[in-house]
Amino acid sequence: xxxxxxxxxxxxxxxxxxxxxxxxxxxxxxxxxxxxxxxxxxxxxxxxxxxxxxxxxxxxxxxxxxxxxxxxxxxxxxxxxxxxxxxxxxxxxxxxxxxxxxxxxxxxxxxxxxxxxxxxxxxxxxxxxxxxxxxxxxxxxxxxxxxxxxxxxxxxxxxxxxxxxxxxxxxxxxxxxxxxxxxxxxxxxxxxxxxxxxxxxxxxxxxxxxxxxxxxxxxxxxxxxxxxxxxxxxxxxxxxxxxxxxxxxxxxxxxxxxxxxxxxxxxxxxxxxxxx
Amino acid sequence: xxxxxxxxxxxxxxxxxxxxxxxxxxxxxxxxxxxxxxxxxxxxxxxxxxxxxxxxxxxxxxxxxxxxxxxxxxxxxxxxxxxxxxxxxxxxxxxxxxxxxxxxxxxxxxxxxxxxxxxxxxxxxxxxxxxxxxxxxxxxxxxxxxxxxxxxxxxxxxxxxxxxxxxxxxxxxxxxxxxxxxxxxxxxxxxxxxxxxxxxxxxxxxxxxxxxxxxxxxxxxxxxxxxxxxxxxxxxxxxxxxxxxxxxxxxxxxxxxxxxxxxxxxxxxx
Numbered sequence: 423x424x425x426x427x428x429x430x431x432x433x434x435x436x437x438x439x440x441x442x443x444x445x446x447x448x449x450x451x452x453x454x455x456x457x458x459x460x461x462x463x464x465x466x467x468x469x470x471x472x473x474x475x476x477x478x479x480x481x482x483x484x485x486x487x488x489x490x491x492x493x494x495x496x497x498x499x500x501x502x503x504x505x506x507x508x509x510x511x512x513x514x515x516x517x518x519x520x521x522x523x524x525x526x527x528x529x530x531x532x533x534x535x536x537x538x539x540x541x542x543x544x545x546x547x548x549x550x551x552x553x554x555x556x557x558x559x560x561x562x563x564x565x566x567x568x569x570x571x572x573x574x575x576x577x578x579x580x581x582x583x584x585x586x587x588x589x590x591x592x593x594x595x596x597x598x599x600x601x602x603x604x605x606x607x608x609x610x611x612x613x614x615x616x617x618x619x620x621x622x623x624x625x626x627x628x629x630x631x632x633x634x635x636x637x638x639x640x641x642x643x644x645x646x647x648x649x650x651x652x653x654x655x656x657x658x659x660x661x662x663x664x665x666x667x668x669x670x671x672x673x674x675x676x677x678x679x680x681x682x683x684x685x686x687x688x689x690x691x692x693x694x695x696x697x698x
Numbered sequence: 699x700x701x702x703x704x705x706x707x708x709x710x711x712x713x714x715x716x717x718x719x720x721x722x723x724x725x726x727x728x729x730x731x732x733x734x735x736x737x738x739x740x741x742x743x744x745x746x747x748x749x750x751x752x753x754x755x756x757x758x759x760x761x762x763x764x765x766x767x768x769x770x771x772x773x774x775x776x777x778x779x780x781x782x783x784x785x786x787x788x789x790x791x792x793x794x795x796x797x798x799x800x801x802x803x804x805x806x807x808x809x810x811x812x813x814x815x816x817x818x819x820x821x822x823x824x825x826x827x828x829x830x831x832x833x834x835x836x837x838x839x840x841x842x843x844x845x846x847x848x849x850x851x852x853x854x855x856x857x858x859x860x861x862x863x864x865x866x867x868x869x870x871x872x873x874x875x876x877x878x879x880x881x882x883x884x885x886x887x888x889x890x891x892x893x894x895x896x897x898x899x900x901x902x903x904x905x906x907x908x909x910x911x912x913x914x915x916x917x918x919x920x921x922x923x924x925x926x927x928x929x930x931x932x933x934x935x936x937x938x939x940x941x942x943x944x945x946x947x948x949x950x951x952x953x954x955x956x957x958x959x960x961x962x963x964x965x966x967x968x
Contacts, residue, residue: 531752538723542747548713549748552720559702560724579744582713 426471433638436506437467441668442695443502443515449688451519453527457665457678458496461602461635462569465661466503468641469598473649474567478508481535487564490550493571493600494540497529509535544577546570547597551583554595554656565649567596573605576614587656588627595656596648597628600635602665606679619660628658635661669694711737715744715756722754727808733767734760734776734817738783745813750786755811758783759818763793763853764904765945766820772936775945776817780853781909783815790882792816793911795837795856799879802833806880819854835888839863839875846897847964848874850889852911855904858946861953862902862960871961873900881914889918896924898967900960903930904951927963929956 426432440463448456469489476486491500498518505512510533517523524532528541540546546568554566574580587595599619603610610616623630629651633640641661648657665679666672669691683691707714711732718728730737737758738745749756760779767774783791792803792814800818807814831837836850840863851859856877863875876892878885893899899919901912912928919926931949938948946952950959 539747539751542743544712545716545744545748548716548744549720549723551713552717552722553724554720555705555717556721556724556726579712579716582708582710583716586707586710586713586717 425473425475428472428639428642430638433464433467433471436471437463437638437668438695438698439506440467440499440502442692443506443512444498445669445683445688445691445695447498447502447515447518449683450516451527452682453498453519454680454682455495455498456681456683457604457672457675458493458571458600458602459499460668460672461663461665462493462496462600463499463668464636464638464641465569465598465600465663466499468638468645469567469569470503470507472642473645475564476535478504478535481509485562485564488537488550488553488566490538490540490546490553490566490568491529491536492540492543492546492568493574494528494546496571496600497525497527500529500536501525501533504533504535507535509533543571543574544579547580547583550595550597551587551590551592554587554592555590557594558592563594565594565596567598569598569600571605572599572601572603572610572616575599575616576605584623584626584628591654592656593651593654596645597656597658599658599660600663601660602635602663602667604665604674604676604679608676623658623660627655629653629655630658630660632660632662635663636667668698711740712744715741715758716748718756719744719748719752719754722749722756723752726755727811728754728756729759729807730756731759731761733774734762734779735774738776738779738815742782745783746786750788750813753788753812755813757792757807757814757816759816761818762820763817764819764855765942766854768940768942768945771939775936777905777931778910779815779817780903780905780911781913784881784910784914786813789813789815790880792880793853794818794879795851795853795859795877799837799877803879805833810882817853833880835878835880835882835884836892837877837879839877841874842867842872845872845874846895847900847960848876848893848896848898849900849902849960850876850878850893850911850915851902852878853903853905855902855951858951858953858956859902862956865953865957866960873960878911878915881911885914886918889915890922893919893922893924898964899924899926900963901926901928901930902951902956903928904946905930906933907931925967929959
């Protein structure tokens with residue numbers, strides 16, 4: 423199974439590579455959601471390099487950790503991550519957005535390494551409760567990890583699951599919130615204010631942590647603490663991130679939720695990534 | 699009997715269905731259970747996207763089909779559920795008409811691993827006890843000699859359909875009666891095979907008469923010249939409240955009204 427020790431240089435380089443591949447995919451497909459895909463790159467980098475037990479050669483191994491991307495519209499950076507790690511051929515990334523591509527524009531379980539298809543928000547967390555419960559029933563020690571967006575915390579179905587998971591004593595479940603504070607039509611706190619997040623989850627019975635979602639060592643240390651914890655609670659990591667992180671003119675800009683880069687914007691963006 | 703196999707998910711149907719999908723993904727055979735509208739309408743997106751899209755082994759068991767909980771008001775009238783569930787990919791609909799078909803349908807749930815919708819009545823239903831054959835899409839309740847008309851009944855209206863048959867037989871307008879309890883990939887073939895010899899087929903359901911069981915039968919027989927008339931409810935009684943028999947009578951789903959409808963339709967087409 424792929425898991426390596428923390429190496430800042432290697433992980434920084436990996437994050438950059440994911441952003442390059444993601445930018446290429448989105449530009450060539452004239453696709454959306456680049457802001458959402460970029461805000462979670464460091465989270466994916468640490469997860470897939472240091473934390474998730476899964477083999478690119480045997481992605482369906484029953485002993486694997488299960489990772490579910492609930493914010494399925496941000497699939498491009500997950501697809502890039504999986505391709506770079508050799509879950510499938512890098513060339514397939516060029517088919518993104520094409521007719522009959524396996525790379526559906528919301529994350530698809532047809533893709534090797536993808537656990538569950540999502541597209542409508544608020545689905546993966548309840549499903550992950552069932553998956554984590556199965557692990558308990560079978561006395562298996564693999565983990566279930568779900569990556570969600572802050573905007574999708576508007577969905578009531580999630581809160582049914584947030585209430586129930588501690589009751590089920592699912593200490594083998596880790597939820598990560600990519601808290602980039604923006605959603606489709608505006609800033610999250612102008613639409614439905616979510617704070618105080620940590621206090622909410624703590625009072626619901628979750629073990630909570632909060633990090634800078636672009637600081638690789640903070641992410642790593644938090645996840646390690648969760649892994650080594652003997653507290654019998656489900657775990658939630660709130661990662662404060664920046665929508666569009668990695669390209670100066672995309673950061674914190676609502677435009678880049680839906681907008682697809684034109685040729686000039688693409689050239690400027692790739693130049694920044696090459697010089698990073 | 700098996701407390702570790704039962705999970706009370708509280709009043710949270712979307713989460714319950716998600717959990718069911720998650721367990722099924724990991725190889726479990728899962729049943730969700732609630733009063734009919736709640737584990738269907740309340741969580742239809744979870745049924746659609748999580749269970750059916752992934753073709754998972756989840757059986758959605760509804761109690762209280764039709765007007766079983768009529769006194770409790772429209773929120774508890776399950777009169778659109780067959781139509782709703784029929785739209786889902788990969789699903790089999792299990793609509794038993796009596797206790798024997800409940801047994802068949804339950805066994806079916808264990809035998810097959812695609813998503814299933816099992817629609818039950820309520821305890822205390824008047825269950826038809828006529829002998830039916832082994833588990834099949836269509837069970838014969840009564841078949842006469844050279845009848846040109848058949849009733850296809852589904853789910854918990856079988857006892858009423860049976861009384862309709864008796865009424866018509868008494869006045870020498872004999873009809874055949876079938877109970878259709880399984881709608882799966884074999885449905886179209888079974889319906890065509892059974893109905894081939896009929897000039898008239900009347901479908902009966904305690905459900906809207908449009909876009910429900912009757913519409914599925916019409917679709918199955920669309921390439922034939924058989925006259926298919928769907929009998930069921932319309933939306934005119936949605937604000938009415940009362941026991942099951944009261945609401946059936948109000949909606950024209952009583953044996954007397956149905957028998958007269960059948961006679962007048964046949965007269966009209968002759």
